[in-house]
Amino acid sequence: MKRKTYRNFMRVMNALQKDKHYSASEAEKLTHIIFDNVEHDKGYGNRTAEYFLSLVICKEDFIQQCAE
8 A cells, every 4th residue: 555545544453453453543543644654655665555554563563662
C-alpha cells in the first residue's frame, strides 16, 4: 500500500488493533504516522505501509519496555 486511501487506512488500522492489540484511538494515530512515513519516503526508499507497519511493536512489548 503506497497511497493513503480510506480502504488502505482501515486495513492498517485494523491490523494494528487485531495483531498489535492497540486501542482504536491509538491505532488511528499510529496509522496516520505510518502513512506520513510512506509519503516522506517517496523518492528515497519507496517503502510501503506494510514495511512501516512491521516496524511497530506490539502494545505489550511497548508497555514492558517503558516499565524498565
